[in-house]
Structure formats: structure tokens, C-alpha cells
Amino acid sequence: MKCERILVEYGAQPYAGLDTYFLDNYEEIDADxxxxxxxxxxxxxxxxxxxxxxEAVAVKYVSMGYHACVLRYxxxxxxxxxxxCELAWCVNYLRSHADEYAIDRNxxxxxxxxxxxxxxxxxxxxxxxxxxxxxxxxxxxxxRPDGMILxxxxxxxKQYGHIESFENLLGKNETEEMRAYLSLEDHVTEDFPPTFxxxxxxxxxxxxxxxLLMAGALRKAGVSLELHIFPHGPHGLSLAKEETRCAATGxxxxxxxxxWPDLTDGWIREMKENDCKEEKKGIIFDLDGVIVSTDKFxxxxxxxxxxxxxxxxxxxxxxxxxxxxxxxxLEIILxxxxxxxxxxEQKQALAEEKNGYYVDLLKTMDRCDVSEEVVNTxxxxxxxxxxxxxxxxxxxxxxxxxxxxxxxxxxxxxDGNNITRSxxxxxxxxxxxxxxxxxxxxxxxxxxxxxxxxxxKAAGMMAxxxxxxxxxxxxxxxxxxxxxxxxxx
Numbered sequence: 351m352k353c354e355r356i357l358v359e360y361g362a363q364p365y366a367g368l369d370t371y372f373l374d375n376y377e378e379i380d381a382d383x384x385x386x387x388x389x390x391x392x393x394x395x396x397x398x399x400x401x402x403x404x405e406a407v408a409v410k411y412v413s414m415g416y417h418a419c420v421l422r423y424x425x426x427x428x429x430x431x432x433x434x435c436e437l438a439w440c441v442n443y444l445r446s447h448a449d450e451y452a453i454d455r456n457x458x459x460x461x462x463x464x465x466x467x468x469x470x471x472x473x474x475x476x477x478x479x480x481x482x483x484x485x486x487x488x489x490x491x492x493x494r495p496d497g498m499i500l501x502x503x504x505x506x507x508k509q510y511g512h513i514e515s516f517e518n519l520l521g522k523n524e525t526e527e528m529r530a531y532l533s534l535e536d537h538v539t540e541d542f543p544p545t546f547x548x549x550x551x552x553x554x555x556x557x558x559x560x561x562l563l564m565a566g567a568l569r570k571a572g573v574s575l576e577l578h579i580f581p582h583g584p585h586g587l588s589l590a591k592e593e594t595r596c597a598a599t600g601x602x603x604x605x606x607x608x609x610w611p612d613l614t615d616g617w618i619r620e621m622k623e624n625d626c627k628e629e630k631k632g633i634i635f636d637l638d639g640v641i642v643s644t645d646k647f648x649x650x651x652x653x654x655x656x657x658x659x660x661x662x663x664x665x666x667x668x669x670x671x672x673x674x675x676x677x678x679x680l681e682i683i684l685x686x687x688x689x690x691x692x693x694x695e696q697k698q699a700l701a702e703e704k705n706g707y708y709v710d711l712l713k714t715m716d717r718c719d720v721s722e723e724v725v726n727t728x729x730x731x732x733x734x735x736x737x738x739x740x741x742x743x744x745x746x747x748x749x750x751x752x753x754x755x756x757x758x759x760x761x762x763x764x765d766g767n768n769i770t771r772s773x774x775x776x777x778x779x780x781x782x783x784x785x786x787x788x789x790x791x792x793x794x795x796x797x798x799x800x801x802x803x804x805x806x807k808a809a810g811m812m813a814x815x816x817x818x819x820x821x822x823x824x825x826x827x828x829x830x831x832x833x834x835x836x837x838x839x
Contacts, residue, residue, distance in 0.1 A: 351412070352451070356443070358421075358436045360486065365428065366436040368443070369420040371408045372451045382733075386457035386618060387417040387444055388499070391437065393464025393586065396518035397426050402586070402594045402602070403463040403501075410589060410611050417453060419444070423469065429521040430532065434472050435485055438493040441473070445492055459618065460495040464556055464586065465515045467503025468534065471564070474498045474545070475537035497621065498545040499614050502553055502585060505560040507533040512556050538567035544574040546617045548610050555585035576617050580607045631735060632793035633839065634764075634782045634806075637742035639798035639817055640832075642719055642750060644712070651707035652683060655700055661686050675743050675772035676701050705746070712746060715753040723833045728759045730836050737761045739782040741795065743772045762786050773801040776809035783809070796835065800824075814838065 351373055358366035375383050388411045392403035399422050408418035421440055423433040441458055448455035462470030473495055476482050483490040504512045507529040516529050530536075545568055549561040558579060568575045583604035588594035590607040638644045649668045656663035661683060671679040680701050684692070692700075731738060738760050740747055745766035751757035762785035769777045783793045795806035798817035803824050806813035815825035816832065827838060 358423075358439055360435050360439045361432065365424040366433075367422045368440050369405070369408070369422065370451075371412050371418045371420075372453075373412060373415070373417060375452055382452075384448070384452055384454040384457075385415065385417045386459060387419060387451075387453050389437075389440060389444065389458065389460045389495075390418065390420045391423065391460065391462040391466030391469045392420065393462070393466045393502075394425065395512065395515045396433070396465050397514070399423065399425065399466070400463070400586070400588075402588045402596065403466065406589060406593050407461070407611075414611070414615050417451065423466075426518040427521060429523055430519050430528075431482070431485070433469055433519075434476065434482070437469055437473050438477065438482060438486055438488075441495060442486065442488050442492045457496055457618070457622070459497045459499055461499035461501065461614075462503060463501045463588065465504050465512070465519075467500040468505065468515060468519075468532075470495075470498055471500055471503055471505060471534045472532070474542050475534050475539075478541050495543045497543050497618065500545060500547045500561070500564070501610070502549045502556055502587070503547065503560060503564070504556050505534050505564045510557045510559040510563070512560075535563040535567040538564070538571045538573065540571050540573065542568065542571060542573045544621060546576045546614050548578040548580065548607075548613075550580045550583035550585075550587070550604070550607065552582055553585045574621075576613075578610065578613060580604070583607050632737045632739065632783060632786050632788040633731060633835075634739045634741040634779055634793055634795045634811070635760075636795070636797045636799065636802050637740050637744060637747050637750060637765075640796055641724060641740070641756070642715070642754060644715075644750065647708055647711040650711060651704045652679070654707050655680075655704045656683055659684075659687060659689070659700075675766060676705060676745065678772055680704070709746060709749065712749055712753055715750065717755045720754045720756055721832070723831065725756065725759070727833050727836050728756070731839060732759065734839065736839060737786040737788065739764060739786050741778045741782040742766070743769070743778060773799070774804035774808065776805045779805055779809040779811060783811075794839070 351371060354370050356368040356370060358368060373385060375381050390407055392399040394400045404420045408420050411418040421437060423436045444453055444458055445455050460470040460473060477494045478490050504515045507516050517524060520528050547561050549558045551558055565575060565577050584601060587602055587604055587607055590604040594602055596602040635641055653663055670682050680697060739762040740760055742765045747763055747765035762782060764778050764782035764785060768781055771777045779795055783790050790810040794812040794814055796814045796816060797803050797806060798819045800822050803813045803815055803819050803822050807824055812826045814827045814829060815822055816829050819825060820828040
């Protein structure tokens, strides 16, 4: 297990520290395991960070197979939003170092006790706010928690508020407006992460109404929630076991509350199962220019036809043929034809002649025509659970896959043989999604042509541009190299 103190590099001086408890992977068990991480914010009324809600809690989660971290965030006299920025920095740090620490970057959970619960819930409420991302200089998606675990949290600054927490958090900036702003039940939207909460009915320091108000707001916003109200127990129970007994009072043991970490474990596992059913799990690839490069073969074959017809044909004209069907490509070439009009039968014959030249050239292809970067990335995406498909207007897609010996890397092929309309019509991608039994919204498309990007967007799919498509503003994401897909997905 890797244990270290990481200084939180936010602001002019690092006040805060992140104590990490990262489990090792072993070849004998699973060398590539990616674990969820629990980021713990101890309570303490924004005056201190409680030791009782720190390492012992981290060790408990480690014992259940999670990575764990404890954030010792800045407290009084530091004021809002410093602690929040420190927490957001930590989420971004964990997500950006996910590979180094074997973290599942889509399973970063923020756990907070009492005032630490207010801090955690503040990130849940404000992660998408422009001002927070700008303060840290990061994309808002990189500071988004994947779930919240709120333990007897401070939520409201109103009737049931813990006055001391807000006084310490705001300091000299305390005003009625700022206190109202930090009453978190008023800031819950559909973007608030799925939440687990627990409280005791007898809590007289932070009344149970805090959790009830939050539960009502989450329900109204349609956010997934699991809430447990235990009948007995004071504030600040932590694990509610001997390990976290309070030395000053001798209290802090409550048998019926000891189950809450196990309850969160079940909640996280169920969430993952549900996500696996719903999350985007399909990637559809254009073939030419993305997986392989057959442009030279297309060019050579069309050049033979053009030369035979006495038509000017060059690289610039060839660029217009990217992503469109064979017959549409022929019509583009014939724009410069000055002879007698051609019948449909004559055009069909020319298209078939071109294809004959092209297929003969394809027979010279082998595995060397696919880069190791492409092969390794496809294998990695499959290991992650993605279904992979080819969506190409070419009628020779299966020949290319067979010649290059990569057909086993794809679950389905949608090509010119099973569609009636070419890109930018979305038919080829919709067929691919159908073949891998996924909804369009569950699929992403990787394309190098504008027509392909338009087709992906028309299909309701995420569009990832590579090559010349990166110049197109309709792309949802742009990549310089194929290997970058392993970072996106």
C-alpha cells in the first residue's frame, strides 16, 4: 500500500494536505485492477479537522478494497471558498493521476462528516459553476465527483443550521447574503451527483432536518439518493465503534450505526451495475483514414478511370471523395467530363471497373498496414468493456479488415453493402449501433471527414474528430493521435 502526504497546490501557499492510502495490485490477483477511491473530508465545524473521522475511516474503506484519501483542508481563519477549491483540486489531481495510482477515474467518491459533509456537498452543488473551474484553471468535468457520501452533514444555514460552522467558514465575509448562498438545499440541480446520506434522529448538534431538507431537494431534482436515519446516537459518531471512541467523553459507540460503511459499499456496487447498463459503451470507427489508410489505393484506382476518360484528376479532387459512396465519388469526378452524357448503365460499369482496380490493390495489404498504436488502442478499449464497430460507406470494408487481420477486434461491421444512403446521412452509424445492440446515445463515432462528423451528430452520437476532421467545429472531441482514445474512454 502506498501512503504519502501530498500538498494541495492551490493558492500562493499550500496549507492543505492529502493523505493517501492506495492499495497495490498484484499479478497473482489482478495486475490491472482499477479501484474506486473514497476522498474523506473530516468534520470539525470549519475550525479543525477531526482525527476521529480521518485515518480510521480510510483504513475501513481500504479493508473493503477501496483506495482512500483524507483531505486535511484549510479551516479558520481561512474562509470560503479556499477549502472548496482545495477539495476540487484533489478531485482533479486524483482523476489526472488515475493511471499512476490505479484509480477508476469514473469512481471518485467524496465523503464528508458534519462540516466536512457541507464541504463535500458544496462541491456536489458548485462543481459545474464557471467561477470554480476558473479559480482552478481546469475543465469542470475534471472536478466533478461521481458520488457523495454525506455523514450527519451540515447542509442548511437557516433554521436548522449549525451556526458556528458558517461563522468559521465565512469569517469577516459573513453576511446574510453569503450565509444564504451556502445553504446547500437551495443549490441542488439535476447535475448534483448521486448521494448516500445517513444521520441519527437524536443528533442535537446538527439536527436531522439538515439531511431531510437535502433529501427533499435531491428528490425534487431527480437525483438518485439512499438515505438512512438511525433512531439513536449523538453527533459525531464516525465509525460508531471502539476504534473511533471519543477520548474526552468516552462516547461515540452506537451499535446500530456501525453498518453504514457496509451500506455505502452496497450502494456503490449497485450504482456501478446500473451504470454498466446505461453508460456509453459503444465506439464506431470510420475505416479509411482512421483505422487504415487506403487513400492511395482509391486515388490510384480513380486515376485510372479518369485518365481513361480524359478527365483531370488530382489530390485536391480526391480529397472531396472522402467519406462518400462510390457512385457519389464518380459523379464528383465526372464534373470535369466533357464528353457525351453517360447513361446509368455506363456509370455503373465505370464504378465497377474502378472497384476492380481498387480490390486488386487491397490484396497487397497486410497487418503491417495497421499501426501498432491502432491495434493496441483497440485491444485496450475492448478490455475496458466497449463494443467496437466499423461504420464505413465502403463496400470493401470486410475485405480490408480480413487482409489486415484485425476483423476479430470488431464486434460488428456496417458498410456500403447494408445501407442505401451514404454519409452525411446517419444510416451507416445507426445500423452499426443496432448490430452491437446499443442505443445511439450509448455510442461514440471516430471520424476523419466532415461528412462523417455530420452523420454522427445526425445519429445522436458523440463525434470524435481525427485528422482533417479536427478542423471542424461540430466535433465534440478532437484528437491528434489514435492512442488518445484510451484517455477519452
